[in-house]
Amino acid sequence: MxxxxxxxxxxxxxxxxxxxxxxxxxxxxxxxxxxxxxxxxxxxxxxxxxxxxxxxxxxxxxxxxxxxxxxxxxxxxxxxxxxxxxxxxxxxxxxxxxxxxxxxxxxxxxxxxxxxxxxxxxxFMYGEEEKITNSTFENQGDVNSKMKIKIFGSGDLQFNFNGKSYQVNDVTDYVIIDSELKECYKDGENKGNDFIGDIEELEVIPGTNIFTNGLGNITKFEITYVPVYFR
Structure with missing residues (x-):
């Protein structure tokens, strides 16, 4: 070859x-x-x-x-x-x-x-970016990956990811949480003061990952991340 x-x-x-x-x-x-x-x-x-x-x-x-x-x-x-x-x-x-x-x-x-x-x-080595809309998904990487999650809904929105709880208050239409940048925002608006949880722990882990709705009206979500590998 x-x-x-x-x-x-x-x-x-x-x-x-x-x-x-x-x-x-x-x-x-x-x-x-x-x-x-x-x-x-x-x-x-x-x-x-x-x-x-x-x-x-x-x-x-x-x-x-x-x-x-x-x-x-x-x-x-x-x-x-x-x-x-x-x-x-x-x-x-x-x-x-x-x-x-x-x-x-x-x-x-x-x-x-x-x-x-x-x-x-x-x-590390990296794979191509993945976009996830399923509540349960498999990460083929073997190192934790930082992630960006876009939550759609309004009001105070609470969710669980891999057993850890997060919440964003006073949401209109949607909000984005980016654990790589350690930011919570919508368009140019900083929503960091409305975010509750440890943003550094918001990661995609190797193997099975689980997203579940908590309190509030979350209509859908999108997770994007890049798989990370030991190679």
Missing amino acids: ITNIYCVRKDGEVYQTDTNNVYITNKPDIPMNERETETVKPLGRNSSVTYDYGTYKNRPITIPFVTKKYNDFYKFCSFFNGTKINMYPSWQNGLYYKVLSYSINLHDAKGIPEFDVNFLLEP
Whole structure:
């Protein structure tokens, strides 16, 4: 199978290496997800203490490329210049990495540009955005995902998600709760003061997720989230 990467920039422009005459010479080694911990040696103790922060480190990977023409090399560099990029490796079955930064090391091999790209990636891989309207649904990811939920109804609306209770008061037509942005709003109106609950706990979990109506007249809801994976 041909090994390549397909990239999408924040502005919507796309780039695929093999169709632009840029080729991966060796499939890269991908480091495993590593938790962020700190080990300290307190005075007066014979052993060290390890603190686990519950988060994961960004992942560095290096991918070697080759192309026959410098114009193709410069086109590659131009695409990656100064913008957020989602990178889809062909060997990861449609999942993508979020690229935080990169650097390029060029090696001129008898006039043929060979180069290594050092990527710094977010800790996890991501799938495509899911939109859910069912009260029970399955998340195929294996890491909790932040979510956005749009609740339709009026008045004081209460609901339960995965056994935890949330409420938004004084709703007209609909309200949006975004646990990624930690915001509750409708159009340009901030509804944070009307929100009751721990917004950071509003997450889609791996496996089965359950939404149930509580008090108030909720007519429908829409949940959007991106599955997150250990890969």
